[in-house]
Amino acid sequence: MANDHIDLTVEPGEVHALLGENGAGKSTLMNQLYGLLQPDSGEIVVDGTPRTFRSPRDAIAAGIGMVHQHFMLVPVFTVAENIALGAEETRGGPLGWLDRRRSRRDVLETSQRYGLPVDPDALVENLPVGAQQRVEIVKALTRDVDLLILDEPTAVLTPQETEDLLAVMRGLAESGKSVVFITHKLKEVRAIADRITVIRRGRTVGTATPDTAEDELAALMVGRAVSLEVQKTPAEPGRPVLKLSGLIVEDDRGVRAVDGVDLVVHAGEVLGVAGVQGNGQTELVEAVLGLRPPRAGTIQVDNEDLVGMSTKRILRSGVGYVPEDRSTDGVVKEFTVAENLVLDMYDRAPYGNAFRLDARAIATSAAERIKQFDVRTPSADAAVGTLSGGNQQKVVVAREMSRPLRLFIAAQPTRGVDVGSVEFIHSRIVHERDVGTAVLVVSSELDEIIGLADRIAVMYRGRILAIVSPDTPREEIGLLMAGITDGSAAPEPGTPGAAEKGTT
Amino acid sequence: MTTDDAVATEQAPPPAPKKDEPGDSFLSHFVHNLWAANTFTVTVLSILLALLIGAVLIVVSDSAVLDTFGYFTARPSDALTASWNAVSTAYADLFKGAVFDPETVRTGTWREALAPISETLTYAAPLVFTGLSVAVAFRGGLFNIGGQGQAVIGTIAAAVAGFSFGLPIVLNLLVALIVGLAGGALWGFIPGILKARTGAHEVITTIMLNYTAGLFLTWLILQKGVQDPGRTDAISKAVAESAQLPSLGGALRVNLGIVLAVLVTAAVAWMLNRSAFGFELRAVGANPAAARTAGISVGRTYTLLMVVAGGLAGLGGATQVLGTAYSLTPAVAGNIGFDGLLVALLGRNRPWGTLLAAVLFGALRAGGNRMQSFSGISLELVTVLQALIVIFIAAPALVKTIFHLRAARSARLGASMAKGW
Numbered sequence: 001m002a003n004d005h006i007d008l009t010v011e012p013g014e015v016h017a018l019l020g021e022n023g024a025g026k027s028t029l030m031n032q033l034y035g036l037l038q039p040d041s042g043e044i045v046v047d048g049t050p051r052t053f054r055s056p057r058d059a060i061a062a063g064i065g066m067v068h069q070h071f072m073l074v075p076v077f078t079v080a081e082n083i084a085l086g087a088e089e090t091r092g093g094p095l096g097w098l099d100r101r102r103s104r105r106d107v108l109e110t111s112q113r114y115g116l117p118v119d120p121d122a123l124v125e126n127l128p129v130g131a132q133q134r135v136e137i138v139k140a141l142t143r144d145v146d147l148l149i150l151d152e153p154t155a156v157l158t159p160q161e162t163e164d165l166l167a168v169m170r171g172l173a174e175s176g177k178s179v180v181f182i183t184h185k186l187k188e189v190r191a192i193a194d195r196i197t198v199i200r201r202g203r204t205v206g207t208a209t210p211d212t213a214e215d216e217l218a219a220l221m222v223g224r225a226v227s228l229e230v231q232k233t234p235a236e237p238g239r240p241v242l243k244l245s246g247l248i249v250e251d252d253r254g255v256r257a258v259d260g261v262d263l264v265v266h267a268g269e270v271l272g273v274a275g276v277q278g279n280g281q282t283e284l285v286e287a288v289l290g291l292r293p294p295r296a297g298t299i300q301v302d303n304e305d306l307v308g309m310s311t312k313r314i315l316r317s318g319v320g321y322v323p324e325d326r327s328t329d330g331v332v333k334e335f336t337v338a339e340n341l342v343l344d345m346y347d348r349a350p351y352g353n354a355f356r357l358d359a360r361a362i363a364t365s366a367a368e369r370i371k372q373f374d375v376r377t378p379s380a381d382a383a384v385g386t387l388s389g390g391n392q393q394k395v396v397v398a399r400e401m402s403r404p405l406r407l408f409i410a411a412q413p414t415r416g417v418d419v420g421s422v423e424f425i426h427s428r429i430v431h432e433r434d435v436g437t438a439v440l441v442v443s444s445e446l447d448e449i450i451g452l453a454d455r456i457a458v459m460y461r462g463r464i465l466a467i468v469s470p471d472t473p474r475e476e477i478g479l480l481m482a483g484i485t486d487g488s489a490a491p492e493p494g495t496p497g498a499a500e501k502g503t504t
Numbered sequence: 505m506t507t508d509d510a511v512a513t514e515q516a517p518p519p520a521p522k523k524d525e526p527g528d529s530f531l532s533h534f535v536h537n538l539w540a541a542n543t544f545t546v547t548v549l550s551i552l553l554a555l556l557i558g559a560v561l562i563v564v565s566d567s568a569v570l571d572t573f574g575y576f577t578a579r580p581s582d583a584l585t586a587s588w589n590a591v592s593t594a595y596a597d598l599f600k601g602a603v604f605d606p607e608t609v610r611t612g613t614w615r616e617a618l619a620p621i622s623e624t625l626t627y628a629a630p631l632v633f634t635g636l637s638v639a640v641a642f643r644g645g646l647f648n649i650g651g652q653g654q655a656v657i658g659t660i661a662a663a664v665a666g667f668s669f670g671l672p673i674v675l676n677l678l679v680a681l682i683v684g685l686a687g688g689a690l691w692g693f694i695p696g697i698l699k700a701r702t703g704a705h706e707v708i709t710t711i712m713l714n715y716t717a718g719l720f721l722t723w724l725i726l727q728k729g730v731q732d733p734g735r736t737d738a739i740s741k742a743v744a745e746s747a748q749l750p751s752l753g754g755a756l757r758v759n760l761g762i763v764l765a766v767l768v769t770a771a772v773a774w775m776l777n778r779s780a781f782g783f784e785l786r787a788v789g790a791n792p793a794a795a796r797t798a799g800i801s802v803g804r805t806y807t808l809l810m811v812v813a814g815g816l817a818g819l820g821g822a823t824q825v826l827g828t829a830y831s832l833t834p835a836v837a838g839n840i841g842f843d844g845l846l847v848a849l850l851g852r853n854r855p856w857g858t859l860l861a862a863v864l865f866g867a868l869r870a871g872g873n874r875m876q877s878f879s880g881i882s883l884e885l886v887t888v889l890q891a892l893i894v895i896f897i898a899a900p901a902l903v904k905t906i907f908h909l910r911a912a913r914s915a916r917l918g919a920s921m922a923k924g925w
Binding site: 289291310311312313314315316321323328329330331332333334335339343344346347352353354355356357359 | 778780781784791793795796798800801
């Protein structure tokens with residue numbers, strides 16, 4: 001049961017935050033409201049009349065719109081086409097031709113009215129994530145909705161885009177629309193919400209106002225007191241483990257995504273790579289793992305050259321890797337928890353050999369690690385796809401941390417992970433550092449980097465702009481992330497000698 | 505006190521219905537799931553629906569029966585009786601030809617009683633191999649349309665080995681089988697390596713290789729040293745008796761092939777679930793990106809997988825030529841490669857399911873032969889039945905709607921089917 005007798009009232013013109021961990025039942029609740037799921041009991045009342053929604057069409061007709069966590073857009077269509085999709089304007093009867101001009105006009109009109117700039121003629125696949133989200137919102141608004149549901153809208157946004165989105169939500173509320181804002185991020189909730197409803201394990205556990213303290217909200221959400229600070233002692237850096245020099249890596253389109261990076265990570269320290277998503281962090285990490293051949297430069301772990309080695313050998317040589325996109329690269333959703341826990345060690349003792357697997361050894365170690373890493377799963381034989389995001393991530397972390405490591409690389413280790421699991425994963429990363437592993441953390445969440453890292457490398461357009469201490473003021477790091485060094489303008493990509501202040 | 509009692513009695517009932525609901529006993533679980541849209545129910549209902557539509561076709565195709573419908577309003581009993589008779593004899597013959605003919609108990613020997621089953625298993629054996637070929641490839645995320653070509657190459661390789669080498673008795677058969685397997689494996693290796701190295705889509709390459717294999721066969725049969733010297737038509741020399749799969753003899757054509765098929769099914773089941781390669785191929789099939797990130801070589805897995813799939817289909821071709829046909833003809837492999845696609849689909853890409861599906865297809869084929877000669881109903885009806893069954897299986901939603909099935913407790917299978925097929 002994902003929802004157990006939840007009551008929720010949303011007033012006109014308010015931003016109502018629905019706060020809860022992943023798997024708490026927020027999305028289930030909203031899918032009922034949007035007609036994607038039917039409630040077993042209870043009723044939905046819109047403007048005083050009880051309604052039943054058999055499909056999203058009914059919900060839209062009743063004035064409810066939804067922007068899903070994963071966008072429902074056709075990548076090869078233009079913005080205007082996507083927005084018209086499902087409510088196409090035609091001329092000459094129902095079998096007439098599409099009235100493209102009118103769709104375009106509608107888009108422009110709505111986008112101006114609510115201050116949501118979108119280009120109606122751009123292809124959706126060419127738009128950055130933040131702009132795609134605006135398209136989704138405009139799409140909902142053109143349907144004339146009174147209530148807009150935003151399901152985890154900020155999970156995919158950069159800090160700046162998040163700011164913009166919050167402003168848009170504020171504007172919508174002021175124009176009399178109601179917004180339901182689903183999230184598990186406390187800062188955003190406190191910044192924007194008029195009222196907060198907290199859901200835990202399918203039940204409403206409380207309502208709060210935005211002036212409630214963050215740790216209080218977190219405690220409500222998780223059901224126990226949580227520490228939002230990463231607890232750690234000062235690092236004791238040892239020998240240099242990972243050495244990158246002159247690394248150049250191209251992305252899928254052949255553009256230089258990593259453009260001459262030199263970096264050293266020492267044993268027993270966490271090096272955080274901060275930067276807005278898409279500045280080469282992904283390619284950097286993939287190059288180290290042998291998933292993407294570098295164009296030039298060297299990658300060494302303990303003086304062993306990794307370039308040209310297979311991913312399997314790199315992993316076996318003592319590199320642990322938590323990929324940034326859990327559902328594509330981290331787990332095989334159809335596989336059981338036990339199988340996922342040995343995904344990169346299935347043919348090594350004690351789990352098996354090149355020929356056969358030892359089911360018993362796999363089961364035994366799975367049981368151990370489920371306990372050790374607190375993976376909430378009905379059993380080791382449950383498909384990983386049925387677990388919540390946080391627990392899936394724990395499976396990945398458990399897998400990568402259960403062999404002797406020299407280097408541990410975590411990309412976006414807590415993306416889409418609930419507060420309780422974040423705390424746990426952070427403590428494991430710090431623990432890994434304390435046992436003398438070199439740790440490289442890549443994250444687009446500045447809080448996470450500042451909390452975890454002993455040194456912070458700021459990456460911008462494929463280069464390391466600076467390496468700073470975590471005590472550096474947030475604003476300064478934020479400016480670096482935007483490519484601004486010492487007040488100068490952002491260096492153009494490819495300009496030789498772009499500021500590399502502090503690069504060791 | 506009374507109010508307390510009232511509250512207590514009011515609170516008592518809610519848990520009670522839970523006990524009446526299906527509990528955890530196996531039987532109640534079974535009953536509950538029987539009418540739910542699980543794979544088993546959908547499969548059985550698909551077969552029933554296909555037979556139902558088949559019945560309509562039998563009636564429509566029989567002009568004598570159709571005539572009785574001409575005066576349906578005057579004497580409906582005539583039309584109904586005639587229809588019933590036509591359909592029931594046809595399906596009775598289908599059953600008698602495939603499973604068991606009660607007549608033989610009174611009149612015949614045990615050999616005659618076993619003949620229908622023997623025919624069923626004879627037809628089933630090659631289909632098991634080609635079905636497994638498709639199923640294994642599919643579990644690894646590849647759509648092997650090339651079962652036909654691989655089976656054809658398997659028949660060629662096995663037959664040529666069977667009539668050329670002249671090895672001693674057991675060895676000759678063994679070598680012929682292995683050569684057949686190797687031939688199919690080679691024919692699978694080509695699309696596999698192309699997929700791994702260049703990303704060429706296996707559907708395209710395997711279809712093309714089907715044509716290549718078929719045409720190669722028609723050319724090869726007419727070559728000197730292959731063609732039967734005593735014949736002018738397209739037929740090759742027969743394989744040596746020592747290379748033939750031993751059968752029960754006489755009317756019982758069933759041969760060692762079906763035993764081999766069961767053993768290979770067990771081996772494939774083991775490979776999928778217990779071997780390192782099976783783990784790799786399932787991981788690659790379910791999520792190639794994650795497999796690659798975990799250090800599994802996707803290209804290597806694709807290549808090896810196609811070699812295995814090709815080998816299985818080749819073995820199917822070998823069983824066909826060493827078990828029943830003995831000589832190469834242009835149609836020696838029949839349609840076993842393409843039927844393998846349907847068998848795998850019906851068997852939900854599981855090894856044992858594929859075996860059962862192959863036996864069902866074999867039964868339809870064996871029964872169809874008898875239906876054709878006794879009831880005069882074209883063998884094509886069997887093809888139509890097979891096609892209908894597959895259509896209903898492939899569209900489970902249709903069956904669910906027709907029978908108002910509940911959503912299954914585990915929709916996992918349905919989802920995995922919808923994804924690929």
